[in-house]
Amino acid sequence: MMAVASIRSVFAGRTFAQIGLVWLAFVALAAIFSPLIAPFDPYEIDPIARLTEPGWPHLFGTDHFGRDSFSRALYGARMTVLIGLGAVIVALLTGGLVGMLSAYFTRLGHVLMRGVDVLMAFPALLMALVLMTLLERSVMNTIIVIGVVYATTTARILFGMTLKLKGEVFVDAAVCSGAGHASILFRHILPNLVSPLLVQASFIFAFAQLQAAALDFLGLGLPPEVPSWGNMLSEERIYVTRAPWLLIFPGALIILSVFSMNLVGDAMRDSIDPRFKDDIAGV
Amino acid sequence: MALLDVENLEISIRFGHELLPVVRGVSFSVDENETLGIVGESGCGKSLTALAIMGLLEGSGVRVTGGRMRFGGRDLLAMSADERRHIMGNDMAMIFQEPMTSLNPVYRVGDQIIEALQQHRNLSRRAARRRAIELLDLVRIPEPDSRVDSFPHQLSGGQRQRVMIAMALSCDPKLLIADEPTTALDVTVQKEVLDLMLDLQKRTGTAIILISHDLGVIAETCNSVAVMYWGRLVETAPTDALFETLAHPYTRGLLHSIPAIDRDVDWLDAIPGRVPTIGEQIAGCPFHPRCPRAESRCRHEVPQPREIAPGHLVECHFPYGGDR
Amino acid sequence: MLFYTIKRLLALIPTLLAATMLVFLFVHLIPGDPASILLGDTATPEEVAALTRELGLDEPLWTQYLIWLGNVLQGDLGTSVFFGTPVLTVIADGAETSILLATMTMVWIVLFGVPIGIVSAMNKGRWIDQITSGGAMLFASIPTFWLGLYLILLFAVGLGWLPSSGFPSLTDTGGVTNLRYLILPSLTLAAPNAALIIRLVRASMLDVSREDHVRTARAKGLRPSRVAIRHIFRNALISVTAAFGFTFAALVSEAVVTETVFSLPGIGRLVVQSILRRDYPVIQGVILVIVVLYMFINLLVDLAYARLDPRISLK
Ligand SMILES: Nc1ncnc2c1ncn2[C@@H]1O[C@H](COP(=O)(O)OP(=O)(O)OP(=O)(O)O)[C@@H](O)[C@H]1O
Ligand SMILES: [Mg+2]
Numbered sequence: 061m062m063a064v065a066s067i068r069s070v071f072a073g074r075t076f077a078q079i080g081l082v083w084l085a086f087v088a089l090a091a092i093f094s095p096l097i098a099p100f101d102p103y104e105i106d107p108i109a110r111l112t113e114p115g116w117p118h119l120f121g122t123d124h125f126g127r128d129s130f131s132r133a134l135y136g137a138r139m140t141v142l143i144g145l146g147a148v149i150v151a152l153l154t155g156g157l158v159g160m161l162s163a164y165f166t167r168l169g170h171v172l173m174r175g176v177d178v179l180m181a182f183p184a185l186l187m188a189l190v191l192m193t194l195l196e197r198s199v200m201n202t203i204i205v206i207g208v209v210y211a212t213t214t215a216r217i218l219f220g221m222t223l224k225l226k227g228e229v230f231v232d233a234a235v236c237s238g239a240g241h242a243s244i245l246f247r248h249i250l251p252n253l254v255s256p257l258l259v260q261a262s263f264i265f266a267f268a269q270l271q272a273a274a275l276d277f278l279g280l281g282l283p284p285e286v287p288s289w290g291n292m293l294s295e296e297r298i299y300v301t302r303a304p305w306l307l308i309f310p311g312a313l314i315i316l317s318v319f320s321m322n323l324v325g326d327a328m329r330d331s332i333d334p335r336f337k338d339d340i341a342g343v
Numbered sequence: 344m345a346l347l348d349v350e351n352l353e354i355s356i357r358f359g360h361e362l363l364p365v366v367r368g369v370s371f372s373v374d375e376n377e378t379l380g381i382v383g384e385s386g387c388g389k390s391l392t393a394l395a396i397m398g399l400l401e402g403s404g405v406r407v408t409g410g411r412m413r414f415g416g417r418d419l420l421a422m423s424a425d426e427r428r429h430i431m432g433n434d435m436a437m438i439f440q441e442p443m444t445s446l447n448p449v450y451r452v453g454d455q456i457i458e459a460l461q462q463h464r465n466l467s468r469r470a471a472r473r474r475a476i477e478l479l480d481l482v483r484i485p486e487p488d489s490r491v492d493s494f495p496h497q498l499s500g501g502q503r504q505r506v507m508i509a510m511a512l513s514c515d516p517k518l519l520i521a522d523e524p525t526t527a528l529d530v531t532v533q534k535e536v537l538d539l540m541l542d543l544q545k546r547t548g549t550a551i552i553l554i555s556h557d558l559g560v561i562a563e564t565c566n567s568v569a570v571m572y573w574g575r576l577v578e579t580a581p582t583d584a585l586f587e588t589l590a591h592p593y594t595r596g597l598l599h600s601i602p603a604i605d606r607d608v609d610w611l612d613a614i615p616g617r618v619p620t621i622g623e624q625i626a627g628c629p630f631h632p633r634c635p636r637a638e639s640r641c642r643h644e645v646p647q648p649r650e651i652a653p654g655h656l657v658e659c660h661f662p663y664g665g666d667r
Numbered sequence: 668m669l670f671y672t673i674k675r676l677l678a679l680i681p682t683l684l685a686a687t688m689l690v691f692l693f694v695h696l697i698p699g700d701p702a703s704i705l706l707g708d709t710a711t712p713e714e715v716a717a718l719t720r721e722l723g724l725d726e727p728l729w730t731q732y733l734i735w736l737g738n739v740l741q742g743d744l745g746t747s748v749f750f751g752t753p754v755l756t757v758i759a760d761g762a763e764t765s766i767l768l769a770t771m772t773m774v775w776i777v778l779f780g781v782p783i784g785i786v787s788a789m790n791k792g793r794w795i796d797q798i799t800s801g802g803a804m805l806f807a808s809i810p811t812f813w814l815g816l817y818l819i820l821l822f823a824v825g826l827g828w829l830p831s832s833g834f835p836s837l838t839d840t841g842g843v844t845n846l847r848y849l850i851l852p853s854l855t856l857a858a859p860n861a862a863l864i865i866r867l868v869r870a871s872m873l874d875v876s877r878e879d880h881v882r883t884a885r886a887k888g889l890r891p892s893r894v895a896i897r898h899i900f901r902n903a904l905i906s907v908t909a910a911f912g913f914t915f916a917a918l919v920s921e922a923v924v925t926e927t928v929f930s931l932p933g934i935g936r937l938v939v940q941s942i943l944r945r946d947y948p949v950i951q952g953v954i955l956v957i958v959v960l961y962m963f964i965n966l967l968v969d970l971a972y973a974r975l976d977p978r979i980s981l982k
Contacts, residue, residue, distance in 0.1 A: 076801065178685040181958050181965075186920035186938070190954060193942045194696050266808070273810045274924050278939050293813060300816055301824060311813040318808035326804065343807045343866055399885055431888035439886075444879040448978055449902055458897075459887040494977040507883070 070331045077327035080320030087317055090137035100128035102135045102287045113305065120309045123296050132287040133309060139288035140269060140317060143203055147268035148261045150207020151214045156257070158211070159218030163226060164245055173219060179212045188271060192280045202281050206268045213341050217260060218253070220339045225249050255328070256336040262325035263342035266318045273314055289314045344416055345372035346550050347396065347518055353409030354391050354400070354574075356621060362408060363622040366391055366574040369410070373518065378544065378551040380561035380582070382597060383571030384618055389554045390440060392571075393520045396552075397437050398427040415517065433463040436511035437520040440554075442504035442527055446495040452506045453479075453491030456513055463514045478509035482539060501532035505539070512543060519544075520552045525560070537564055558597050562586060567654075570594045573619055573629045576648075580655040590651060590662035592634045628660065636661050668973075675969055683962060687739070690955045691732050694947055704947050707748035739955065745948035749941070754952035757937065764834050764849075764933035768856065768926070769918040771849050775857035776864055776914065781907075783861075784868025789895050791873060800869055806862035811921075815855040815928035822851060832930040852929040856922055860914050867910050871903035878902070905975045912968030916961040 071078050090097065099117060106126030114121040120129035158176065162169030182190070188209050195201040226249070234248045275281030276290030277297075284291060289310040296306035322343045329340055354366035366388040373379045381389050394400050395407050398419065412419040414435065419427070439445045446455060456475040460466055466474065472491070479487035482505040495503055504524060511519055521540060525533035541564060544551055555561055561568055561582070568585045570578040570593065578591040589595045596614035616633035619625055628634070631641040640660050648656045651664070694701050702719045703710060710718075719725060723734045738744075744754035787799040823831030834848040835841060875881065876899050884898040885891075923935035930936070934953055941949040973979045 174682070174685075178682050178689065181682060181686045181962050182689075182954070183917045183920040183957065183961060185917075185923055186954065186957055189923065189938060189942060190693065190950070193950065194693075270808075270810055274812065277810070277812045277924060278927060280939075280942065290810075293810070297812075297816060300820060304820070307813065307816060311810070314810055314813070315805070315808050319805055322804050322808055343804050343863065397886060399882055428888040428890070432886055433888055437886050439879060439883065441879045445883045447880040447884065447898055447902065449905075449976060455883075458884075458889070462888050496978045510883075510887070 071327055074323075074327050077323045080323035083316055083320045084324065087137050088141060090134050091141040094131075094134040094138055098128075098131035098134045100131040102127060102132040103285065104128075113303075114309075121303065121305050123292070123306055124299055124303075129292065129306065129309060132292055133289065133313060135287040136289040136292060136310065136313065139199070139272075139282065139286065140313075142199065143206065143272045143288075144265040144268050144321075146203030147206040147210060147272075148264050150204055151210040151264050152257065152261065154208065155211030155214030156218045159215035159220075160222045160245060160249070162215070163219045163222035164241070164249075169219070173215075176212050176215045176219075180216070184209050185271070185274065188275060189278070189280060192275060197281065197283045199282055199286065202272060202275060205275075206271050209271065210264050210267065214260065214264070217339050217341060218257075221253055221256060221336050222249055224335055225252055252333075253336075255332045256340060259325055259328045259332055259340050259342070262321050262328065263340070266321035266325065266343075269314060269318050269321075344413075345374045346415060347552075348372045348413040349392075349396065349410070350412070351410035352392065352395060352407065352412065354388065354395050355406055355408040357404045357406070358622070361622075362406070364408065364574065365405075365621050366395075369571075369574075369576050371569050371576065371579060373550045373552055375517070375550050376544065376548045377567070378541070378553055378565045380565035380568045381552065381554045381571055382556060382558055382561050382568065384556060384597075384614075386618060387571045388574040389556075389571055390522050393437065393522050393552065393554055397435060397520060398431055399437075429463075432459055432511075432516075433514045434516055435518045435520070436514070436516040438504070438507050438511050438522065438524045440523045440526060442500050442507060442524075445507055446503055448495055451492050451494055452498065452503075453493075456491075456506070456510045459510050459513045474513070475509075478513055479506070481512070481543070482506070482509045483535075484509075501528050501536065504528060504532075504536055508536070508539065508543075512547075512549075515547060516549060518550045518552070520554070522554045523556070524553075526555070526557075533560075558594075570597065575629065575658065576656075577630065577658045578656065580652075584652055584655045588651070588655070588662075588664040590655070590657045590664055591630075591659050592636050592663070593630050595663065596633075628658075630659075668970075671973060672970060675966055679962060679966055683959070686958050686962070687736060687955065688732060690951060690958065691735050693951055693954065695728070697947065705745060705748070707945070744952035744955065747941075747946055747949045749944050749946040749949070754948050757949055758934060758952055758956055761932060761934040761937045763836055764926070764931050765919055765922060765935065767834075767837075767846070768849055768853055768922055768931065768933060769915060771846070771853035772856045772860070772918055772922075773911075773915055775853055776861045777911070779857070780861040780864030781868055784865040785872065785895060785900055787865060787869045788872035788876070788899070789891070791869075796869075800866060803862040803865040807859050807866070809859065811855055811859060812924050812928045814858055815852070815925055818851045818855055819929070834929075834931045834933075848929075849931075852922075852925050852931060855928070856918065856925045860918070860921075864907070864910060864914070868900075868903065868907055871906045872899050875899045875902045905972065908971050908975060909968055912964055912971070916964035919960065920957055 071081065104127060106122065109118070109122050109126040110124055112118050112122045118128050118130065120133055122128055123132070158172050162172040179187070188205050191205040191208065192201070195205065234244050239248070272281055272288070273290035273293065276288060277294045279294065282288050282291055284295060292310040293307055296303070300307050325342050329337060329342065349372065350370045352366060352369040353364055355362040355364045369392060371379060381392065383389055391400070391405060396412060396419070400406060407420060414430065446452060453472060453475045456478060457468065457471040460471045460474055461468075464471075476487045476491050479490055484490050484502055484505050490498070495506070498506065508524070519540070524540070525536050528536065537560065540551060543549065553561065553565060565582050567579070567581045569576050570591060572593050578585065578594050585594065589598060593614070614633055619629065625632070627642040627644055628637070628646050631637040634641065638661065644660065646658045646660050648658050650656055651662060694704060697704050700715070702715045702722070702724055706714055706718055723731050742755055744758075746752065747754055747757050750757055783799050783803070787796045790796045819831045822829045829851055830848050831851070835845050837843060837845055839845065872895075881894065881898055884894045919934060922933060923939055925931070926933040926936035927939055934957070938950065938953050941953070
C-alpha cells in the first residue's frame with residue numbers, strides 16, 4: 061500500500077511520465093503473454109507472403125522472409141525486458157558491489173577504483189564490441205556484455221553514494237553497537253541507496269536498449285534469427301525503400317520504450333534524496 | 344517625504360497552490376543620513392523585506408502581495424522591470440548576508456566591481472578600473488592595485504565583504520541595504536566593517552538599512568529601530584526611545600538575550616518557546632504563546648499599532664511603560 | 668600551467684600502462700595460439716614460427732608485453748591480416764574521415780546544444796522549456812542508425828539534396844565541398860549527444876542560478892540575458908566542458924554505428940569490419956589508439972577545467 065502511495069506521489073502531475081509508465085506496463089504484459097497474444101509463429105517463414113503491407117491479418121506487415129512482424133514485435137518485447145533487466149542485474153551486482161566495497165574498505169577501494177578508472181578509459185560501445193568479439197553471439201552474452209559495460213559507471217556512482225553515507229552518524233552508531241561489516245553494509249547502508257539505485261537502474265535499462273539495438277545492427281548482438289526490435293531493424297534495413305513500415309514499427313517501439321524509461325527515471329530522480337541526485341548518470 | 348517609504352508591505356510564499364503571507368503590514372521609512380535597524384530572530388522575514396525593496400524576489404516563489412513602496416517619490420511596485428533595474432545597483436544597493444558566496448568565483452573581484460560601474464556609468468574600461476581600485480582603497484583593502492586582480496577565493500571573508508561593500512557603493516547609492524553584513528564574520532572584523540559603513544555614510548549621506556539579529560549592534564549604529572517578529576513589525580522607534588522603554592515584551596526578550604562575552608549562550612534560548620512556522624494560524628497576538636505578560640485579551644484580539652510616544656509605535660496590548 | 672600539465676601527464680602514466688596491458692591481453696583472451704590469431708587462417712607454419720620468435724610468444728607473458736610495448740612505442744602495431752599492410756597505415760587511412768566527422772559533429776553539438784540548453788534553463792517550467800527538454804530526452808532515446816536511415820531516406824533518396832554514403836577525401840576532386848558527404852552522418856551522430864548536452868546545460872544552469880552570487884549579479888541591475896550568460900552559463904560551463912570532452916572522446920567509437928550506416932571509410936567502420944574479418948591486429952591497434960586518444964582528451968578536459976575555474980590551483 062505504501063509503495064502505491066509513493067508511486068502516486070512521484071508521478072503526480074507528470075502526465076508524460078505516467079504515460080511512459082503505462083507504456084512500459086504494456087511492454088511487460090506483451091513480454092509475458094506474447095505466446096498467447098501472438099497471432100503467428102514469429103519464426104515461421106512464408107515465402108509467398110513476403111513484404112506484405114500492414115493490414116489484416118498481418119497488423120505490422122511481414123518481413124522479407126514472410127514472417128509476421130507483429131508477432132515478432134511481441135516476442136521482441138521479451139528481449140527488451142530480458143536484456144534491460146539482465147543488464148541492470150549484471151551492472152548492479154558487479155559494479156554495485158565493487159563500488160560499495162571500495163567505499164567501505166578504503167584500502168581495497170584504492171586498488172579497485174583504480175581498476176575501474178582504467179576500464180573507464182574504454183568507451184562504452186568500443187568495450188561492448190571488443191567483448192563481443194571474444195564471445196559468441198547469444199542472448200546471455202549480449203546481456204553480460206552490456207551489463208559489464210555499465211558496471212564501471214555503476215561502480216563509480218555507488219562508490220560516491222556509499223562514501224557519503226559511510227560518514228554519517230547512523231553508521232557510526234551501528235559500528236558502536238558492534239554490528240559487523242556485512243550488517244553495516246547491507247542492513248544500514250544499502251537500504252538508504254534503494255531509491256537512487258532504482259533511478260539508476262531505469263537509466264541503465266534505457267541505455268541498454270540502445271546499446272543492444274546498436275549491437276544487433278552491427279551484426280554483433282543477438283543471433284540474427286532471434287526476434288528482437290534491434291534485429292528487426294537490422295535485418296530489414298535494405299528493404300527500407302520498398303517496405304518502410306518494417307523499420308517504422310520496431311523503431312517506434314524502441315524509441316517509445318527508451319523514452320518512457322527515461323521519463324520514468326527522470327520523474328523518480330526528482331523525488332530522491334537530493335544528496336544523491338548529482339551522482340546519478342542519466343539523461 | 345522620506346527617501347524610502349514602505350507602507351503595509353505584504354510578502355507571500357507559494358506553497359503548491361497556496362500563497363502564504365510571511366511578511367505582513369510592515370511600514371517604515373528611511374531618509375538620507377539616517378540608519379534604520381531591523382532586528383528579529385532568524386527566519387522572521389528580514390531578508391525577504393530587504394529583497395522586496397531591492398526588487399530581487401522574483402524567481403524564488405516569493406512575491407510581494409500587498410502594500411506600497413515609494414523610493415524618491417516613485418512607486419517601486421508600479422515600475423517596469425527595466426525601470427527597476429535602472430535603480431538596482433545604482434540608486435539602491437545591497438550587501439548580502441553571505442560574504443563567502445556572494446561573489447562570482449570565476450571572475451576577478453575588480454572585474455566584478457567594474458561590471459557594476461559600467462552598468463550604470465558611462466565609463467571607459469580603464470576609468471572604471473581606476474575607480475574600482477579607488478573603491479577598494481576606500482573600503483580599506485590593503486594593496487588595492489594588486490588586490491583588484493584577485494579572485495574571490497584568494498580573499499578572506501572580511502575582505503570579500505569589503506569588496507561587496509565597494510561594489511555596492513560603486514554608483515554612489517542613495518540607499519544601502521546591509522543584510523547582516525557582519526554575522527558571518529569574525530567579531531574583530533565585524534566592528535571594522537560596521538565602522539566603515541558608517542564612515543562612508545558620513546561622507547556621502549547615504550541612507551542605510553541595517554539588518555541584524557543583534558540588538559547591541561543596532562544600538563550602537565542606528566538612528567531608529569524596527570523590531571520584527573514573525574513577519575510583523577512589533578515595535579518601531581527612534582533608537583534612544585526604544586532602549587529607554589523597551590515597550591514590547593519581545594524587544595525586552597531580545598535585549599536580555601544578548602549573550603554576555605563570558606557566557607557562551609545561544610541568544611535564542613533566552614526567549615522561551617519557538618517562532619511559529621510559516622502559515623501557522625495563531626489567534627490574537629502572534630507573540631502571546633511566548634509572552635510573559637500575556638493575558639486573555641492577547642489570545643483573542645490582534646493588537647493594532649499604537650503610538651505610545653511621538654514616532655514610537657508598538658503592536659502590543661500591554662506594552663511596558665504603558666498604562667495597564 | 669606548464670607544471671600542472673606535466674603533473675597531470677605523469678599522473679596519467681599508470682592508468683595508461685594498465686590500459687595498454689588490457690589491450691595487449693586482448694589477443695591472449697581469444698581462444699587459440701596468438702601467432703596464428705595475429706597471422707590469420709592462411710598463415711604457413713613457418714610464418715607462425717617466425718612471428719612467435721619475433722614477438723617472444725614462447726617467453727613469459729610480461730616479457731611479451733614489454734616486447735609488444737616496445738614495438739608500439741616505435742609505431743609498430745603489427746600487420747593487418749586482411750590488408751597485409753602495417754596496422755598504423757590502415758588506421759591512418761581512416762583517421763581523416765573520423766576526425767572530420769567528430770569535429771563536424773562537435774560543431775553541431777555546440778551549435779544546437781548550448782543555445783537550446785540556455786533558452787530552456789532561462790524559461791524553466793514554461794512551455795518552451797517543456798518542449799526543448801522533453802524533445803531533448805526524445806532525441807536521446809532514438810537509436811542512431813534508425814535516425815541515420817531516415818535522414819538518408821528523406822534528404823538523400825527523397826529530396827536528393829545530399830549524398831547518402833561514402834566520403835571522398837578532401838584531397839580528391841571536389842575538395843572542401845566533399846564535406847557535404849559528412850553532413851547527414853554528423854547530424855545523426857550529433858542528435859543524441861546534443862540532446863544530452865541540452866539537458867546538461869539546463870541542469871547545470873539551474874544549479875548555478877540558485878547560488879548566491881547570481882543574486883549579486885542581478886542586484887547590479889544587469890539585464891536578465893547578461894546574468895544568464897555571463898554569470899549563470901559561464902559558471903555552468905565548468906561542468907559542461909567536462910561533458911564536451913567526454914563526448915568528443917567518445918565520438919570516435921560512437922561513430923562505429925554511424926560510419927556503418929553511411930558507409931564512411933572511418934576508424935569506426937574499420938573496427939566493425941575487422942571484427943567481422945577476424946583481423947585481430949587491426950582490432951587491437953584501433954582499441955589502443957582510441958583508448959590513448961580518449962585518455963589524452965580527458966587530460967585536455969582537466970586542463971580546460973583548470974583554466975575555467977580559478978579555484979583549481981595550478982601549482
Ligand atoms: N525562496 C524561499 N522559498 C521558501 N521559503 C522562503 C524563501 N526565502 C525565505 N523563505 C522563508 O521565509 C522566512 C523568512 O526568511 P528570511 O530569509 O527573510 O529570514 P531572516 O529574517 O532573514 O532570517 P535570518 O536571520 O536567518 O537571515 C523563513 O522562514 C524562510 O525559511
Ligand atoms: Mg536573512
